[in-house]
Amino acid sequence: MTETTTRPSGTAPGVAYPRLGLYIDGAWTQGTSGRTEDVLDPATGEVIAAVPLAGREDLDRALGAAERGFRLWRDTSVQERGKILHLAAEKIRERAPEIGRVMTAEQGKPLRESTGEANRAADMLDWHVEEARRAYGRIIPAGPGETLSVVKAPVGPVAAFIPWNFPAGGPMRKIAPALAAGCSIVIKASEETPGSACLLTECLADAGVPAGVLNLVFGVPAEISGHLIPSPVIRFVAFTGSVPVGKHLAGLAARVMKPSLMELGGHAPVIVCPDVDPVAAARACARGKFANTGQVCTSPSRFFVHGSIADEFTSAFVEAAEAVKVGNGLEPGTGMGPLISARRRDAVHRLVTDARDRGAKVLTGGSFVDGPGFFYRPTVLAEVPPEADLLSEEPFGPLAPILPFEELDEVIERANALPYGLAAYGFTHRADHADALVRGFEAGILSINHTGGSVPQAPSGGWKESGYGREGGSESLDGYLVTKRVSHKLV
Numbered sequence: 001m002t003e004t005t006t007r008p009s010g011t012a013p014g015v016a017y018p019r020l021g022l023y024i025d026g027a028w029t030q031g032t033s034g035r036t037e038d039v040l041d042p043a044t045g046e047v048i049a050a051v052p053l054a055g056r057e058d059l060d061r062a063l064g065a066a067e068r069g070f071r072l073w074r075d076t077s078v079q080e081r082g083k084i085l086h087l088a089a090e091k092i093r094e095r096a097p098e099i100g101r102v103m104t105a106e107q108g109k110p111l112r113e114s115t116g117e118a119n120r121a122a123d124m125l126d127w128h129v130e131e132a133r134r135a136y137g138r139i140i141p142a143g144p145g146e147t148l149s150v151v152k153a154p155v156g157p158v159a160a161f162i163p164w165n166f167p168a169g170g171p172m173r174k175i176a177p178a179l180a181a182g183c184s185i186v187i188k189a190s191e192e193t194p195g196s197a198c199l200l201t202e203c204l205a206d207a208g209v210p211a212g213v214l215n216l217v218f219g220v221p222a223e224i225s226g227h228l229i230p231s232p233v234i235r236f237v238a239f240t241g242s243v244p245v246g247k248h249l250a251g252l253a254a255r256v257m258k259p260s261l262m263e264l265g266g267h268a269p270v271i272v273c274p275d276v277d278p279v280a281a282a283r284a285c286a287r288g289k290f291a292n293t294g295q296v297c298t299s300p301s302r303f304f305v306h307g308s309i310a311d312e313f314t315s316a317f318v319e320a321a322e323a324v325k326v327g328n329g330l331e332p333g334t335g336m337g338p339l340i341s342a343r344r345r346d347a348v349h350r351l352v353t354d355a356r357d358r359g360a361k362v363l364t365g366g367s368f369v370d371g372p373g374f375f376y377r378p379t380v381l382a383e384v385p386p387e388a389d390l391l392s393e394e395p396f397g398p399l400a401p402i403l404p405f406e407e408l409d410e411v412i413e414r415a416n417a418l419p420y421g422l423a424a425y426g427f428t429h430r431a432d433h434a435d436a437l438v439r440g441f442e443a444g445i446l447s448i449n450h451t452g453g454s455v456p457q458a459p460s461g462g463w464k465e466s467g468y469g470r471e472g473g474s475e476s477l478d479g480y481l482v483t484k485r486v487s488h489k490l491v
């Protein structure tokens with residue numbers, strides 16, 4: 001096993017891709033298992049690196065380090081933790097152009113989205129540092145000679161599992177609240193996008209996060225969760241990913257009575273009311289739909305449009321879809337990159353084929369882009385029958401089914417009919433319609449007249465099978481803190 005305190009850098013075709021490693025107990029290592037997994041550039045399909053996969057010995061070292069790191073970090077003042085983490089945020093901003101290029105090389109999204117994501121990860125860290133300063137307890141009235149209070153303490157070492165769609169934002173949504181709250185963390189980032197996670201980790205290490213507080217691993221996902229979650233060292237489990245995997249991990253955590261946070265999939269409805277400009281609404285919807293190639297848990301994915309404006313909306317949506325420049329995210333002007341993998345591209349195409357076979361009309365797109373890489377055309381569908389898989393399975397790709405409606409009450413019911421409840425969108429200028437949407441939508445994240453993304457100061461999270469727990473906002477620290485009641489009698 002080779003261990004270094006600084007991570008050597010390597011190169012990959014087209015972009016300087018970092019040398020990958022596991023970061024355990026303050027040192028980079030290639031691990032003990034000898035196993036690796038290829039990392040592909042989804043825009044070319046070429047192998048650009050190999051990520052080492054942790055074995056049990058590595059995981060045990062990470063757990064031991066997290067246990068020691070927790071004791072140290074918990075007892076570090078909130079001011080000192082804040083200084084280190086703010087410095088890490090500065091380093092992330094300084095290195096955002098490099099992180100962005102690496103992210104685009106491994107995940108495919110356009111460079112401007114990648115660089116923006118790296119900067120937002122820094123903002124997320126800064127915000128949590130400040131919020132942790134306000135993790136107040138309270139004093140409860142009691143009798144003479146007695147104090148009764150409530151204090152918040154960091155819950156302990158955290159095990160976190162992150163997918164590939166936000167290679168910097170995803171890890172930071174777990175690292176920021178954990179470290180700001182005073183927890184240590186063992187994080188399994190995605191084997192498909194390990195470079196960004198390594199660069200983020202390097203920023204935190206360079207800023208002075210002590211050994212053991214942050215441990216980064218890659219590996220066979222089921223092996224890692226199966227080992228970390230039952231370990232008595234781990235006190236909290238945080239996962240972002242699909243509903244089936246979330247249910248499995250929540251089950252593992254429940255068996256050992258550990259609290260968990262589950263940020264799972266969605267199938268977000270959009271309701272476009274008859275009072276809006278259909279062209280402007282269609283353009284806004286298309287921007288939201290094709291961001292990150294539709295690979296966002298909150299991506300708008302069922303477009304219910306009032307019958308009186310459906311034709312105009314649909315034409316404008318098709319026009320916007322056809323105007324998207326699909327290509328390598330490193331090329332200037334690219335509006336949409338590839339899907340993450342051939343597997344995901346095939347899954348997206350299967351949904352289109354199924355819908356078409358059942359009578360849907362594909363108005364634009366509906367096919368692979370010729371040449372290398374995992375590209376899929378921005379796709380708009382009409383007349384999709386209710387039984388098509390596309391209307392019940394999360395598409396996680398650039399697919400936009402447009403579905404006309406007549407009555408608002410009836411369409412809110414259709415929108416809520418799936419077991420998902422993550423995001424929902426409405427377009428209307430009427431206060432009564434907006435009120436009906438906000439009260440009626442069964443979703444944890446509601447947006448009216450836009451499809452914009454999350455911000456650190458407001459909570460994001462699911463309802464129904466889309467999960468539980470919140471990331472962002474004052475709720476973000478909840479899972480990472482334990483509430484202690486302290487009753488003190490002066491005798």
Ligand code: NAD
Nearest residue numbers: 161162163164221222225241242245263264265297394396
């Ligand atoms: P998947 O279900 O195979 O994996 C999702 C994530 O979970 C991956 O990062 C994977 O490494 C991890 N994972 C899988 N099994 C695990 C286990 N036993 N223990 C720990 N981690 C495990 O999905 P996929 O094919 O990578 O992506 C497709 C689907 O996943 C999408 O349709 C979408 O529903 C969902 N997804 C959701 C998000 C999100 O932001 N909520 C992100 C990525 C993927």
